Amino acid sequence: MARWATVGANDRINPGLHASVLDQLGVLITSGAFPSGHVLRIEQLEDRFGVSRSVIREAIRVLESMGLLSSRRRVGLTVAPRAGWNLFDPRVIRWRLDGADRHQLLLSLGELRRGVEPVAAALAARHATPEQCGVLTGAVMQMAVHGKAGDLEAYLAADIVFHRTLLRASGNEMLGALTDVVAEVLTARTHHHLMPAHPQPEAIRRHAEVAQAVQAGDPEAAERAMRDILEETARAMLTTPPKDTTGAVED
């Protein structure tokens, strides 16, 4: 068997044959290379990836649980229609952010954030611990420093810390579970140059407002300030051209 035929094309850090197969299949499906309704056979995949059935099956089970595939006897593996996909699965989000409809997805996620994060900010103003407040203001300071210096990577890191702690500080586990999603969005945005080259001081000021409102225990102010941030960035994304950088993600 021509083992390792295609495996290794994308060398994942994550060990395990099945993880590799899973990633490749996930990309193939979410990218539309295998369109909805397309039928695959296990044997065929066995061939294609040069691995055994168990490996394929394990990958398939996961894809199935994400709603990307459904497996029926005597028929094969049918690619499910998009409506059934679990779009909130972090893996699905990453695959799609790496794919062609990145810009579209970022807009959708932006609208989602516009709904979720203001609420999280309001809740955080009620529930944040002093320690979390400290982390928030610290993150804002980091943003200011690295933003001025033009170090986008460090700015991004601080931005992620800010939003992560805010969502966690909401005390709501569902909102907290969105941290990874938000982090993915922020990362994708800067890595694909959908942000202004220099972060505008306006944005940093707004983040500071949120942190202050949370610390002061003022839900309304926190919610309002957070809403401003997100509307600002939404506007920025709409004005920034799509700039189709598919494939070449390099920095």
Place this chain on the structure above:
Amino acid sequence: MARWATVGANDRINPGLHASVLDQLGVLITSGAFPSGHVLRIEQLEDRFGVSRSVIREAIRVLESMGLLSSRRRVGLTVAPRAGWNLFDPRVIRWRLDGADRHQLLLSLGELRRGVEPVAAALAARHATPEQCGVLTGAVMQMAVHGKAGDLEAYLAADIVFHRTLLRASGNEMLGALTDVVAEVLTARTHHHLMPAHPQPEAIRRHAEVAQAVQAGDPEAAERAMRDILEETARAMLTTPPKDTTGAVED
């Protein structure tokens, strides 16, 4: 091997041994019967469920992809800390809604909805098709009829239709992907008697307002009316006692 020892304890409609094992393990983990950090061994599970390795492994892969487990060589399967769980997975939500922390989860989901649905309403006011508007107003009428008649099950169905079409009409796929979650919440709420015995006419009027605003293409009004609905229901849930009906879900 004492096959079928525990399998069949919950008779799933969904065929496949692994699905059954998956469900049982999912419940055991989300319910806290296997606490975070607890270590399982494949062999042990093989025994317990009376199935072969492959079946266990496939279930495990899915659990792993949900962030409930992590598998390390020479160590076994470690139950992951709650922070890493993919709480948006419909299956995880269902397991937890069936479990002990149902009330807690419903509160969290309520706050999530408070963030998401008003935004969806605003977007729907921009993007809803005439047909969707028709479905919305139709659903409201159904709610009025069955609410007055006291037919909670039919009321629920109409309520689900309303929220489903609204989220879909937003034109945002991420928001649309939350329809199942919202449906689960609504269902769980009425089935566990966390709703007033007779739906208050106030709520129905608000739904009508949303439908009208969407049809009129007035985003602000739609958003405001939807926000009112959700704050109302949040208030209602806080006043309703927890009423621990774990297990006996019957109606």
Place this chain on the structure above:
DNA sequence: AACGCCTAATTAATCATATCTTTTAGCTGT
């Protein structure tokens, strides 16, 4: 003669078992 139902054969997923690889604990030698 045509339509419907039943049966058998084929095919592909599902389940079980055997082998391999990696990791770590424990020991031995310097």
Place this chain on the structure above:
DNA sequence: ACAGCTAAAAGATATGATTAATTAGGCGTT
């Protein structure tokens, strides 16, 4: 006391056996 080796333990992978479903073909009935 520390480093390197060895062996056992447990998950990862591969292959063999089983089960279930679909389709085609034949037989019976209308």
